[in-house]
Amino acid sequence: MAFYLYDELVESVIPVLVYWIYSGIFVVLGDKLDKYRLHSKAEEDTKNFVSKSTVIKGVLLQQLVQIVVSTVLLALTKDEIPRPNPPLFIIAVQFFIGIFVLDTWQYFIHRYMHINQYLYKRIHSKHHLLIVPYAYGTLYNHPLEGLIMDTVGGSLAFLVSGMTPSVAVYFFSFVTIKAIDVHTGIYWPLNIFHFFFPNNAAYHDVHHQLYGTKFNYEQPFFISWDKIMGTYMPYSLEKRKEGGYTVQPIRASKD
Template identity: 55%
Template sequence: MENSSCSLPSDEVLAIIVPIAVYWVYSGFHMMLGSLDRYRLHPRKDEGLRNLVSKRSVAVTVLSQQLLQAAVGIVLFKLTGGGDQKEAGDGAHVQTASWVAVAGQFFVGMFVVDSWMYFWHRYMHLNRFLYKHVHSWHHRLVVPYSFGSQYNHPVEGFLMDTLGGALAFLVSGMTPRTSIFFFSFSTVKGINDHCGLWMPLNPFNVFFWNNTAYHDVHHQLYGSKYNFSQPFFITWDKILGTHMPFTVEKRESGGLEARPIKPKRAN
């Protein structure tokens, strides 16, 4: 008898769709939390006064970048065979998958993304042409907010985010199924780093030194030559002398503020 049940979306389809859905749902959640003024690193009014781009323009640009990422993902899965070439392994995936191997793929992916992002990010600050015409787009958000996490010039979005993600996928050897979780986690981490909220007991702020306040320092004028590392660790900043430590303190006018501590001279 023929099975009439509806087939579920493939891992490849989910790997493309889920991180995008996570981006808008999770960033929307943080936008709602933005009404909690006592946890904000910047007053709400500063989003309109200091930022140089409208939220509508940010949303349109991010959506355009995500469409490009989806197209590259489709091509990448086609070229690598996606889940087809691993179908035999996937058929017994639940019984045989090694969580140690998956954890290793996550770690490799995180290292690749961090390294790719750090060196390109730092170079775009050092190269005046690239900063003025490309990377300055992202720094139009002097007061970062959640769905501005992936707001970049199209060239930067493709070079840093899209190609960096593709490289992490290829080098780590993760399957499309694993990539669903890896890129969803990366998306959530990036949103947290740009949300502008220092929430109590936020696990990303507790377990990662590279967190909301760390990246907020970079978005301010005094920190633009520091804290290039994104999105997971601060390893390259520490090794190459671009690390700016900070403390989160209460602002006299209300809310919180990330303040630098003894900034080191960048190389």
């Protein structure tokens, strides 16, 4: 049985490795990123209500659940004769469908966790202990939220899009990188993601501030649902004298 699940386990672990490698890059770069920070390094250490060691433990717990669910799902959907990967055009369509499903699922689940005071207090508020987001804190959530919002959402994206397992590895590695990108607290003007996706670290930073908790729910790619549902809060970026940027809300949409 262990041998039978080997391929599925490897495919499930790869996005987790991508998470720690990519977020680790921001840790290694450290002070070199100061001129792009939305909050100072000191604020990262003083404004957050949870220690970094606790964040790491929480993320690892969520990833363990993610690996187990993903491995089982891949095993249950495995064909006796492995399907060949489709042409690039079809893969691009599958990626787009997966992105749409994931963005839609996360928007409405995320928003409901703010509307429902019980769910917010007991579950989602854990993620908001990070007032100043940083890369490896991206998946710091209550385990139940991680299961519902991320793992179940990812499973739906995989099933609805019809990806093969090998294509799904690339898709979820891409999703992992993009999710980290919006939680880095780093606004790099030449970030290639900004040319394709309006959802960036500044956009999501609005949501982590007290004035913006009822806005900018969508993540990690587009902002369409926020605009359609009236929860979009535009912002401007002002350069700080000491380096970095300050995110300034422009107006509040009506919820």
